[in-house]
Amino acid sequence: MSDAPPDDAWLDAELRRLLSFGRRVAHPLGGAAWLDEDGVPDLDRPVHTWITSRTVHVFGLGALLGVEGSAEVAAAALRGLTGVLHDEEDGGWFAAVGPDGAPVDPAKAGYAHAFVVLAGATAATAGLDGGEALLAEATEVFERRFWDDAAGRVLDEWDRAWTAPVPYRGLNSAMHSVEAMLAAGDATGDRTWPERAARLAGLATDLAATHDGRLPEHFGPDWTPDLELNRDRPDDPFKPFGATVGHGLEWSRLxxxxxxxxxxxxxxxxxxxxxxxxDRAVADGWSADGAPGFVYTTDWDGTPVVRQRFHWVVAEAIGAAAALHRRTGEQSYLDRYAEWWAYVDEHVRDTERGSWHHELDPHNRPAATVWPGKPDLYHAVQATLLPRLPLAPGLAAATAFPAAG
Structure with missing residues (x-):
């Protein structure tokens, strides 16, 4: 790849290469399997609702783009959301089920449910069988169980029977709730959803203003930040200690x-x-230790904590730079966009075994301390689409109805 940003033809080819890698993702139980480094399903691992929902989303986008076989993969994943992952007794979706189909994590997680909403929105837009019904149920559950209208915030998790929410509140589930609510608005035409997304986005704007652009991730039930949570296990894949560089970039775009x-x-x-x-994420995270790539997390003064490079962080950097360039027209964002695609091409894309390396060590060598295998196409696929589509409507609606953009 040259120093110039990739053109649309290259981005389309990369999207198709990524979807080809994931073509075997359908799990025998229904839903999406965890894929190994070669795209082979690891059937000893649980079936996760968040991976399954993201699979419906990305292959639903593939179906909208006319990528052969995508509709069938999306439909197979969707059957997991209407089948084994769905709690027929208490409603909603388990976080994960084991190889025997029994829940291994029966919690009702806001993070997972936000992705079910996204999956339903994309499936409905793509005309997949059961997509509209999934979206209707997912939005009903989300509105009733996770949306706190009085506060304009979201709850993070319930027990299986919806007896009581856990006291923890998290920025990760809030962030993906914004994404899900925008998608729900696109798919249904109900303006209540983007209005709720805007209220929830106020959380990020307030936190950025009071923490110098670094976003606290963890909170108590009254949304008081807990800046020390998980200092003893800072590389947690979902609840890391400190400021998460990739989430600053993701919120920037959202x-x-x-x-x-x-x-x-x-x-x-x-x-x-x-x-x-x-600006804060780039200053803190990019080449922070002298090597190219984004570190995972920093302390509250910007010092790197976890220096592993994850594929999703640079994918979100690409998306944020593309969005800011589209919004402002400023060359500096286009320059960053080109720089980060060049980094992906040199270090992150796996042209031998497929997809993107999910984790690199601080020297940009493939690693698997936090993210073994290659279970997720969501961030990489979106990085190939976001630069080609408007800021609104969202990816599925813009792909289905390009004139709307």
Whole structure:
């Protein structure tokens, strides 16, 4: 790849290469399997609702783009959400089931349920059988169980029977709830959903303003930040200690989608916060230890904590740079965009075994301390689509109805 950013033909070819890697993802139980380094299902691992939902989403996008075989893969994953992962007794979705189909994590997680909403929105837009019904149920469960309308926030987790929510609140589930609510609005035409997304986005704008662009991830039930949580296990894949560089970048992009979705009704200051989050994440995270790549997390003064490089972080950097360039037209964002694609091409894309290396060590060598295998196409696929589509509507709607953008 040259120093110039990739053109649309290259991005389309990369998307198709990624989907080809995941073509065997369907699990015999229904849902999506965890894929190893070669794209072979690891059937000894649980079937996760978040991976299954992301699989419906990315292969639903593939179906909308006319990628052969994508509709069948999306449909197989969707059957997991209507079957083995669905709690027929208490409603909602288990976080994961084991190889025998029994729940191994019966918690009702907001993070997973947000992705079920996203899957339903994409499946409905792509015309997949059962997509509209999945979206209807997922939005009903999400609104009733996870959306706290009085606070404009989301709950993070319940016990299986919905007896009581756990006291923990998390920015990760809040972030993906914004994404899910925007997608639900696109698929249903109900403006209540992007309006809720804007209210929830206010959490990120407030936190960015009070923490110098670094976003606390963990909170108590009243949304008081817990800045020390998991200091003893800082590389947790979902609840790491410190500021998560990739989430600063992801929020930077999502705020621009909220702004574009609501137009004149959008809250003020979203662009300014998007810039702040982007600048802080790049200053703290990119080549922070002298080698190219983004570190995973930093302490609250910007010192790197976990220096592993994860594929999803640079994918989100690409998406954020593309979004900011589209919003502002400024060359600096395009330069970063080209720089990070060049890094992906040199270090992250696995042209021998397929997909992207999910984890690299601080010297950019393949590693598997946090993310063994290659279970997730979501971030990489979106990195190939976001630069080619408008900020609103979202990926599925913009792909299905390109004139709307």
């Amino acid at each position: 705020l621009l989608h909220v702004e574009a979705s609501l137009g004149d009704a959008a809250p003020a200051g979203l662009l300014e916060t998007s810039r702040l989050l982007f």
